[in-house]
Amino acid sequence: MLKKFSWIGLLAPIIISAQLPSKKASPVRAVDSLQLPVPAPAEAENTPVSSSQNDTEEASDEMYYPSLLQSARDPLITTAMYDWGAARFSWRGYIRERAEHRINGALIGFPITGQVPWYIMNGMSSQIRMSQSALGIAPVEYSLGNLAGSRMFDGTNSLSQQQTAISVGYADNRQTLRFNLAHSSGMPVKGWAWSTYFQYATNRATNAYPGMLTSFSGLIATEKKYRNSQRLYAMFCFAPQVISKQSPITRELFHINGNFRYNSNWGFQENQIRFAATRTYQFPALFITHEYSANQHTVRKWSLAAISGYQGDQGLDWYQVADPRPDYYRYMPSYSADSLLQQRVIDLFQQNPERLQINWQQLYATNLQSRDNGIAANLPAGLVNSGYRSRYIVEERRTHTRLFSLNYYYHTLVRKVVDFSAGASWQLAENRYRKKVVDLLGGDYYLNINGFADAQLQDNALANQYNIAEPNPTIYKGDYFGYDFGFRQTHTEFWCQWQQNSKRVDWFVAGRWGVDRLMRKGYVANGLFPLNSFGNSLPITTQAYLAKGGITRKLNGNHFLFAQAAFQSRGPLAAAIFIHPRYSAFTRNDITAEKTFHMEAGWVFRSPSMSSRLSLFSTQTNQAQEIQSFYNDAAATWVNHVVSGLGFLQRGVEWSGSVQWNVDWNVDWAACFYQLLYRGQPTGKLYADNTESLLSSEPLWINGYRLGGTPQQALHIGLRYQTSEGWMASVSINQLSNHWVSLHYLRRTSSVLASVDPASPLRQTWMEQEKLPDVLSIHALFGYSFRLTKFYKQKAPVIRIFLSARNFPTRYFIAGGYEQARWDVNADGQIRFPNKYFFSPGSYFTSSFQISF
Amino acid sequence: MSSRIFYCFLWMVCLQACRPQWDQPALSMPASLSANTTLREIHKLHFPGNVEKIVDDWVVVGVVVANDRTDNFYKTIVIQDATAGLSIRLDATALHLSYPEGMQVYLRLKGCWLGDYGGLLQLGAGVDRSDSIYPRLLPIPVPLFQQVLVPGLPNQWVKPREVNISQLSDSFQNCLLTIPEVELIPSDTGKAWADANNQAAVNHVIRSCNSGSMYVRTSGFAKFASAKTPRGNGKIIGIYTVFGWEKQLVMRDTSDVAMDGLRCTGSGYKTLLWEDFDLQKPAAVLSIAGWKNIAEMGGQSFYIKSAFNERYATIEAFACGQPRVASWLISAPVNLTGTSGARLSFDTRDVFDNGASLKVYVSTNYDGTNNPSKSKWTLLPASIANGTTGAVSAGWKNSGSISLSGYKGNCHIAFKYEGVDTGRNRQTTTFHIDRISIVAN
Incomplete structure (x- = not known):
């Protein structure tokens, strides 16, 4: 029978080449955006850092927003996933490290960064599905979880059903075409079950949408059952992808360009769109799990995960030449003190929009005028006096990552009253950071020297050397250069949980203790800190623990009252311990565990046709620590802002529920009213990056400011119609509001405020935190599935067709924003470095077509 | 799974995965505009x-x-x-x-x-x-x-226009000029062009012998800010600028400066070294205070000869029977610090030239011992007499004016003779040396 459909393989490339609209097999997840942690200010003309954001199609690519993932149980989770994700809604404002994620039982969060590597399963959300989840600190059997909940993903769901499915999908917000193919052998009585999955997604950058995506996803899973009591299953997945990065923009740039899709990270080269900033993921991952069910109540599970690969961030690097970024602040009309000149520049940009993109031709031309100045140490004879020394290159900042995760858990039910779980996990994570030359842009070589350290050359002749063992080396395409350091961290944890159920009251207590051992590994000795950059640093050991408990009072079979509390202590991440790990093992001298106290209470209603949940919560965090790096104009150097004593208050009310009106109609709703604030008065110490000298230490006046990064109020009402004949339709209305830009702490210090005239209206603007516009969006989905029984008597293929309209009626909206780390005032009294915003496309359509048999 | 579907899928992936590499773009052609004014x-x-x-x-x-x-x-x-x-x-x-x-x-x-x-x-x-x-x-x-x-087109070099200080006017603003026959005032010689430590610009005064003075302005950020200003007279190239009533010249780099000639108000060159051997005892081994006469190999030393009322230094390998002769005549130290335009000259004569060599060297680190090979010697481009195979040479040959401008501190001049007096190919040329002088500003 499969041979009858082999012609599809021939037809598919035609479809892809023509990029005809097609249908997606499953509802398209909300488009989401990413934010890099460092906004990348620059020295006057010399800095290479690019500020960029990653924009992807799949929710599984939410590398920054762990947000709530798929679960049919609570409408709030589903809504946050599908309907609010585009606006960057983060459940209760919790950061990514607050949620625990496992795949096939293996803990997969990277201990070094706290990130969850969604990219390892990009495009495979139909194969690696969330099988279990917990909202908040509610107990689950497989894990202790965390404050933001716990999610278990299972990559072997597809093994149980014998099926082959081919689907093609298209989304016009990014003109992305996807093709995927899945096959499962089903579970045999004896032997191994297999499933394979491939997906290819791509788009072509056009003037209308200058974004680029090429991704390939592959998965192979296998399972074998032994005597009905044991399962051994393994999964290998690999999802390489290259995605263009989207740059955040200022209001000024948006008004000049008029295009919410404006992206400064590309330019025309030979009439083709070429991106300077892209992100690459190459992370093959292997999961092996053994599960033993001693009886119907007891399970033991061993899980092993091995992930190894790299993330590459491509961007421009330059040395002592003009900044190549078209949106550099000095190139903006507002930089000029002459209104006529401002208008002239505006006119230029509006009449010649390509001037707001990278001028690749100029980069090449500059390199071809640049000769060696005699400092290159190992220049080949053929290039002496004749070779071109590149001033601009395309580099790739690589983070090589290895994660090894070994997990064990035990679960048993005792007389159906006591539910006991215990487990342990051990993780070994290693990251290595360095840069690679991708393109010399016409030059013959590049010099591996640190342009940011030139100011120290007067006192230290080796200051600008990344590697003092090889001063002034020439480097070529494919060579690694620049900083070369890494982290190695082991994480060990033990946990157990006791749940007890009775007629009227259920209760649970649980606890986890963990220890982390972290060290920095330097692979080169640099000229700035030769004694503190090479080799392993002293290991830093921190402990973490979580204690939680809760009680549920069952009023009757429908109404439940619950109350839960948790206390957590955890050490800071590597990024909050090492002040500037690129250069040295310098650490903060006040490493402190962050303390969090959480309380929650609520009411749950359950009936066959209706469910509802109302909860109030309060989470207070103290003694959190952060380190931010940016260029400081006052000090005229790069600095590291070491912040201690941060406090957050996250509290609010949530209400969600669904009503099954009749067999076909369902209504669901979700409402969140949060108050997410900074609390207390942290202290910020400013250190110069090149000398580690303390520049200032002062309190940060941020008490009462809002946490940025997520709307703090979200409303949803949805209506769904689904028949047994295969028709389905849904529509939802969503409103997200109370979204604030992310703060830059240093603005709220006495020394900075002293530089602003107290009588100036600028002072008020300076202190205020900007609120982003509200977002109203309407989503609609139509689908139909049917069997081709007319043509096939046995096992007729199933056809599924979906059409969706998303984010109507808005054309675009602002999904997030932040205050820039630099501050200065233009001649006309305006802030020179205004806030930057991430724009998200508004209304768009998707379609998908799937055939399975 | 059907292998046909699988291979078709792989084919699609390969097709779509082939992305063009980014070749160097064609560079812009020079503009085809035309000027309509000047x-x-x-x-x-x-x-x-x-x-x-x-x-x-x-x-x-x-x-x-x-x-x-x-x-x-x-x-x-x-x-x-x-x-x-x-x-x-x-x-x-x-x-x-x-x-x-x-x-x-x-x-x-x-x-x-x-x-x-x-x-x-x-x-x-x-x-x-x-x-x-x-x-x-x-x-x-x-x-x-x-x-x-x-x-537009590259490499359209502009020849600097030669203008005297007295001829400068606003019409020359922003023009590339050569100011001839100028020198820095004495207090501005041997100084750094600018203050690189504090990144502060400095104005130095240049003057011509009889047509006024102007400033040479250098930024403290200039790459050559720490280089020293010359002491001599000559020409300087730069861009003519003004600041109020001040006339200024701004250089592009130190190759725009050629000022090591005779200064306007100096009494001529100072003679730093003069030796004509007239006070030496003839027919004796040369021995002058401060000089070294070293027979490094072969036992032959420089000696004084007298003829026609003049005395001169002589060296030869003839009749020594040595397989190798190496002899050094090293001058007393000459301090070249603070000088400009230092020059060496001397006269030589050769007799019975059969291939022995006489070379002239300079060293700034000779330690005064009898082991000159330990020091670093730089060969100087001197013209040495040669080719006289008989007993009578045509006359004294002058070495030419050999520049010592690049040397500072205590310098030694060395005459090194090398010959052979064994075997079939003997090299025993006799050389005479006289009137050795070093002069400078």
């Missing part, structure tokens, strides 16, 4: 102290004569045509990579502004009127570069 005419549009906007579609063409290659010019390039020069303020660095010296550049002037700084005409893109009394010309921002400056 820089001299543009000069006439400006009134000192004012700022003027150019509203007409004027296009001029010039050649870049200065840029920020050595950081002595900051965010500025200077162009020049046959009639005048113009300083163009550009809000960027590393301009020398986009507008190298010798590049022809077309300027589309419409919308640009003329102004002056201290009387020096400049071109910019706008005016900052925050100070109403002193409006400030704003540089051309990067986005407007392509609109205003259009590159």
Whole structure:
């Protein structure tokens, strides 16, 4: 029978080449955006850092927003996933490290960064599905979880059903075409079950949408059952992808360009769109799990995960030449003190929009005028006096990552009253950071020297050397250069949980203790800190623990009252311990565990046709620590802002529920009213990056400011119609509001405020935190599935067709924003470095077509 | 799974995965604009102290004569045509990579502004009127570069025009000039061109012997800021600028300076070393206080000979029977610090030349011992007499004026003789040396 459909393989490339609209097999997840942690200010003309954001199609690519993932149980989770994700809604404002994620039982969060590597399963959300989840600190059997909940993903769901499915999908917000193919052998009585999955997604950058995506996803899973009591299953997945990065923009740039899709990270080269900033993921991952069910109540599970690969961030690097970024602040009309000149520049940009993109031709031309100045140490004879020394290159900042995760858990039910779980996990994570030359842009070589350290050359002749063992080396395409350091961290944890159920009251207590051992590994000795950059640093050991408990009072079979509390202590991440790990093992001298106290209470209603949940919560965090790096104009150097004593208050009310009106109609709703604030008065110490000298230490006046990064109020009402004949339709209305830009702490210090005239209206603007516009969006989905029984008597293929309209009626909206780390005032009294915003496309359509048999 | 579907899928992936590599783009062709006015005419549009906007579609063409290659010019390039020069303020660095010296550049002037700084005409893109009394010309921002400056042909070098200080006038502003026969005033010689430590500009005074003086201004950021100013007289090339009543010259780099000649007010060269051996005992081994006469190999020393009322140093390997002869005559130390234009000269004569060699060296680290080979000696390009195979040479041959300008501190001059007096190919040439002198400013 499969041979009858082999012609599809021939037809598919035609479809892809023509990029005809097609249908997606499953509802398209909300488009989401990413934010890099460092906004990348620059020295006057010399800095290479690019500020960029990653924009992807799949929710599984939410590398920054762990947000709530798929679960049919609570409408709030589903809504946050599908309907609010585009606006960057983060459940209760919790950061990514607050949620625990496992795949096939293996803990997969990277201990070094706290990130969850969604990219390892990009495009495979139909194969690696969330099988279990917990909202908040509610107990689950497989894990202790965390404050933001716990999610278990299972990559072997597809093994149980014998099926082959081919689907093609298209989304016009990014003109992305996807093709995927899945096959499962089903579970045999004896032997191994297999499933394979491939997906290819791509788009072509056009003037209308200058974004680029090429991704390939592959998965192979296998399972074998032994005597009905044991399962051994393994999964290998690999999802390489290259995605263009989207740059955040200022209001000024948006008004000049008029295009919410404006992206400064590309330019025309030979009439083709070429991106300077892209992100690459190459992370093959292997999961092996053994599960033993001693009886119907007891399970033991061993899980092993091995992930190894790299993330590459491509961007421009330059040395002592003009900044190549078209949106550099000095190139903006507002930089000029002459209104006529401002208008002239505006006119230029509006009449010649390509001037707001990278001028690749100029980069090449500059390199071809640049000769060696005699400092290159190992220049080949053929290039002496004749070779071109590149001033601009395309580099790739690589983070090589290895994660090894070994997990064990035990679960048993005792007389159906006591539910006991215990487990342990051990993780070994290693990251290595360095840069690679991708393109010399016409030059013959590049010099591996640190342009940011030139100011120290007067006192230290080796200051600008990344590697003092090889001063002034020439480097070529494919060579690694620049900083070369890494982290190695082991994480060990033990946990157990006791749940007890009775007629009227259920209760649970649980606890986890963990220890982390972290060290920095330097692979080169640099000229700035030769004694503190090479080799392993002293290991830093921190402990973490979580204690939680809760009680549920069952009023009757429908109404439940619950109350839960948790206390957590955890050490800071590597990024909050090492002040500037690129250069040295310098650490903060006040490493402190962050303390969090959480309380929650609520009411749950359950009936066959209706469910509802109302909860109030309060989470207070103290003694959190952060380190931010940016260029400081006052000090005229790069600095590291070491912040201690941060406090957050996250509290609010949530209400969600669904009503099954009749067999076909369902209504669901979700409402969140949060108050997410900074609390207390942290202290910020400013250190110069090149000398580690303390520049200032002062309190940060941020008490009462809002946490940025997520709307703090979200409303949803949805209506769904689904028949047994295969028709389905849904529509939802969503409103997200109370979204604030992310703060830059240093603005709220006495020394900075002293530089602003107290009588100036600028002072008020300076202190205020900007609120982003509200977002109203309407989503609609139509689908139909049917069997081709007319043509096939046995096992007729199933056809599924979906059409969706998303984010109507808005054309675009602002999904997030932040205050820039630099501050200065233009001649006309305006802030020179205004806030930057991430724009998200508004209304768009998707379609998908799937055939399975 | 059907293998056909699988292979088709792989084929699709390969097809779509093939992405073109980025080849070097074709570089822009030189502009085909044509000028419709000259820089001299543009000069006439400006009134000192004012700022003027150019509203007409004027296009001029010039050649870049200065840029920020050595950081002595900051965010500025200077162009020049046959009639005048113009300083163009550009809000960027590393301009020398986009507008190298010798590049022809077309300027589309419409919308640009003329102004002056201290009387020096400049071109910019706008005016900052925050100070109403002193409006400030704003540089051309990067986005407007392509609109205003259009590159033309490269390597269109401008020959500096030779002008005396007394001839300088505003018509030479922003022009590449050669100021001949000038020297730094004594207090400005041997000094750093600028204050690199504090990154402060310095003005040095240059003067001609009889036609006035002017400043040479150097930025503290210049790459050659720490180089020392010359002591002699000569020419200097640079861009003529003004600041108020001050006439200034701004160099592009130290190769623009050639000033090691005789100074205007000096009494001529000082003689640092003179030896004509007339006070030496003839027919005796040469022995002069402070000098070294070393028979390194072969046992042959320099000795004094006398003929026709003159005495001179002589060396030969004849009749010594040695397989190798190496002899050194090393002068007393001569301190060249604080001098300029130091020169060595001497006379030589050869007799019975059969291939032995006499070479002249200089060393700044000779330790005065009898082991001269331990020190570093640099061969000097001296003309040495040779070719006289008989007993009588044509006469004394002068070595030529050998420059010692690059040497500082205590220097020794060495005459090294090498010969052979065994075997079939003997090299036993006799050399005479006389009138050794070192002079300097």
